[in-house]
Amino acid sequence: MIREARTHVSRNEPLLFELSSPGKKGYQLPELDVPPVDAAEVLGAENTRAEIEGFPEVSEVEAIRHFTRLSTWNYAIDLGVYPLGSCTMKYNPRVNEAVARIEGLAWAHPYQPEPLVQGALEVMARLEAALAEITGMDAVTLQPAAGAHGELTGILLIRALLESRGNPRKKVLIPDSAHGTNPATAAIAGYAVENIRSNERGMVDVEALARIVDEDVAALMITNPNTLGVLEVNIRKIAQILHDKGALLYMDGANMNALAGITRPGDNGVDVMHLNLHKTFSTPHGGGGPGSGPVAVKRHLEPFLPVPRLKQQDGKWVFDYQRPLSIGRVRAFYGNFGVLVRALAYIMAHGGEGLRNATLDAVLNANYIRKKLEAHYEIAAEAPSLHECVFSDARQAKHGVRTGDIAKRLIDYGFHPYTVSFPLIVHGALMIEPTETESKRELDAFIDAMISIAREVEENPELVTKAPHNTRIGRVDEVTAARRPVVRWRPK
Amino acid sequence: MSTYPEQFRYTKEHEWVQVDGEIGTIGITDHAQRELGDIVYVDLPKVGAVVEQGKPLGSVESVKAVSDIYSPVSGEVVEVNESLADAPEKLNQDPHGAAWLVKIKLSAQDELSGLMSAAEYKSYAGAE
Numbered sequence: 001m002i003r004e005a006r007t008h009v010s011r012n013e014p015l016l017f018e019l020s021s022p023g024k025k026g027y028q029l030p031e032l033d034v035p036p037v038d039a040a041e042v043l044g045a046e047n048t049r050a051e052i053e054g055f056p057e058v059s060e061v062e063a064i065r066h067f068t069r070l071s072t073w074n075y076a077i078d079l080g081v082y083p084l085g086s087c088t089m090k091y092n093p094r095v096n097e098a099v100a101r102i103e104g105l106a107w108a109h110p111y112q113p114e115p116l117v118q119g120a121l122e123v124m125a126r127l128e129a130a131l132a133e134i135t136g137m138d139a140v141t142l143q144p145a146a147g148a149h150g151e152l153t154g155i156l157l158i159r160a161l162l163e164s165r166g167n168p169r170k171k172v173l174i175p176d177s178a179h180g181t182n183p184a185t186a187a188i189a190g191y192a193v194e195n196i197r198s199n200e201r202g203m204v205d206v207e208a209l210a211r212i213v214d215e216d217v218a219a220l221m222i223t224n225p226n227t228l229g230v231l232e233v234n235i236r237k238i239a240q241i242l243h244d245k246g247a248l249l250y251m252d253g254a255n256m257n258a259l260a261g262i263t264r265p266g267d268n269g270v271d272v273m274h275l276n277l278h279k280t281f282s283t284p285h286g287g288g289g290p291g292s293g294p295v296a297v298k299r300h301l302e303p304f305l306p307v308p309r310l311k312q313q314d315g316k317w318v319f320d321y322q323r324p325l326s327i328g329r330v331r332a333f334y335g336n337f338g339v340l341v342r343a344l345a346y347i348m349a350h351g352g353e354g355l356r357n358a359t360l361d362a363v364l365n366a367n368y369i370r371k372k373l374e375a376h377y378e379i380a381a382e383a384p385s386l387h388e389c390v391f392s393d394a395r396q397a398k399h400g401v402r403t404g405d406i407a408k409r410l411i412d413y414g415f416h417p418y419t420v421s422f423p424l425i426v427h428g429a430l431m432i433e434p435t436e437t438e439s440k441r442e443l444d445a446f447i448d449a450m451i452s453i454a455r456e457v458e459e460n461p462e463l464v465t466k467a468p469h470n471t472r473i474g475r476v477d478e479v480t481a482a483r484r485p486v487v488r489w490r491p492k
Numbered sequence: 493m494s495t496y497p498e499q500f501r502y503t504k505e506h507e508w509v510q511v512d513g514e515i516g517t518i519g520i521t522d523h524a525q526r527e528l529g530d531i532v533y534v535d536l537p538k539v540g541a542v543v544e545q546g547k548p549l550g551s552v553e554s555v556k557a558v559s560d561i562y563s564p565v566s567g568e569v570v571e572v573n574e575s576l577a578d579a580p581e582k583l584n585q586d587p588h589g590a591a592w593l594v595k596i597k598l599s600a601q602d603e604l605s606g607l608m609s610a611a612e613y614k615s616y617a618g619a620e
Contacts (some may be wrong), residue, residue, distance in 0.1 A: 110537045421557065424555075424559075477556050478530075479530040479532060479555055482532035482533070482553075483532045483533075483553055483581070
């Protein structure tokens with residue numbers, strides 16, 4: 001019987017467990033050439049087993065095909081626009097990878113004595129100096145493993161400084177337009193969190209802030225530009241209000257790609273901030289490679305930075321552990337070193353002028369999208385957009401279509417969705433961040449898709465609410481998945 | 493359209509409280525559950541916890557987001573709706589009734605005057 005023949009791209013893929021058939025294997029071991037050891041005797045019978053129940057048995061080619069097919073289901077920045085707002089999915093230049101694979105860097109071991117890894121230490125020292133210059137801060141630690149880890153490090157530094165002044169204080173203020181990780185950071189650092197509402201321009205209300213800040217406030221954590229993509233133009237006034245009461249200003253630098261080369265947080269009163277190398281400085285995200293969240297501080301916080309610190313001694317780089325005020329290590333060894341190499345490669349390849357251009361292009365691209373889509377989607381804040389633009393689904397909601405539906409329909413058009421329903425202060429948010437990576441041609445293709453979907457919403461809303469239509473799996477039952485999650489496959 | 497019981501008082505954060513003597517029953521509004529979407533988890537305080545008006549007393553998690561629940565009144569938690577742990581969907585089905593969250597022994601009755609009436613809340617929620 002001939003069944004419909006289809007290429008693997010449109011075919012669903014069984015689980016490896018389901019492909020299994022007893023006795024198949026993808027390996028061939030050589031003859032044992034050492035005396036055999038009885039595992040049960042050495043480890044204890046209770047710690048050994050002869051069989052793993054349900055363990056998949058497949059041939060080599062079946063394993064290879066299974067994972068290769070799955071890999072073709074991925075969407076990646078190497079395939080097209082990845083407009084996830086707040087995430088800064090910019091292209092990861094291949095030269096970064098080439099540099100990170102230079103033998104002396106790729107094979108360096110953290111236990112090698114300092115005299116043998118002077119080059120690697122120099123990479124870290126240069127990156128620290130570059131990040132300090134870009135942010136206008138005095139010192140940088142490269143240890144934190146990602147953004148939220150950097151936040152925690154930053155708030156612990158603030159706590160240490162305030163403790164040294166005699167009172168760690170009780171509260172951290174967080175605007176409702178800040179990144180969602182900020183409140184968790186403050187809570188884990190032992191502070192009570194107090195939210196402050198944005199004004200109608202989408203910015204921190206300076207008068208309201210002045211009324212709230214008192215001797216109990218340790219710091220304000222501000223995301224600048226904030227999650228609406230709006231610049232906090234009153235940042236200096238905000239810093240002044242905090243400093244007058246002995247509180248500090250923390251800046252979430254996840255959106256530094258809107259500022260680099262144009263303005264420096266350190267010149268605007270920020271005391272401590274983190275950077276996301278996997279955002280602004282083009283290193284891979286998440287599964288593509290570990291993150292990195294360096295923290296930059298002003299001089300008064302420097303004594304508290306994690307140990308060890310790099311320093312020059314007799315013309316050589318050495319690690320300094322003798323720092324009695326330090327909050328201690330926040331990460332094993334010296335941070336995600338391979339990522340640091342990539343970020344330095346990006347910075348040096350661009351130079352100051354190049355980084356400035358990248359920022360200008362990112363802002364230009366976001367504003368191009370805003371301008372083109374404004375006629376079709378409701379813009380969330382009147383204030384000018386920087387590196388991302390946020391719309392609400394107000395017009396589409398009238399036809400029963402929400403932001404999540406539009407995002408799913410976008411998949412049918414071949415694009416990765418934008419960020420859905422965030423920031424929470426916008427009703428049904430569509431948060432779009434193109435980054436400087438995209439050409440006008442690519443942006444126009446994305447814009448055409450968005451406009452086409454807006455038209456579908458008016459003419460045939462069901463087409464959108466039932467999307468995606470061109471994927472192997474359409475709407476998954478995310479409610480049951482969240483209420484009664486099944487986290488492990490079991491044989492039937 | 494949502495209806496709002498006359499005997500409730502309402503907060504700007506979309507909670508309601510119904511007072512009977514010195515005990516206030518607290519929940520989230522129908523408008524709130526609609527905005528949140530399908531609720532998948534509810535985190536509530538323990539009996540005996542002391543809560544303050546306007547401060548978080550727990551949180552609800554929907555498929556979209558986690559949101560704090562702000563207490564409409566100050567006092568001590570005397571009863572918690574344990575049935576929500578296994579059936580958070582009740583919050584979508586009956587937010588003004590079976591899916592009440594906690595009962596609180598009020599410590600400051602005069603706080604109630606700062607909350608909204610049903611008519612006030614209706615126009616507030618409608619304008620949002």
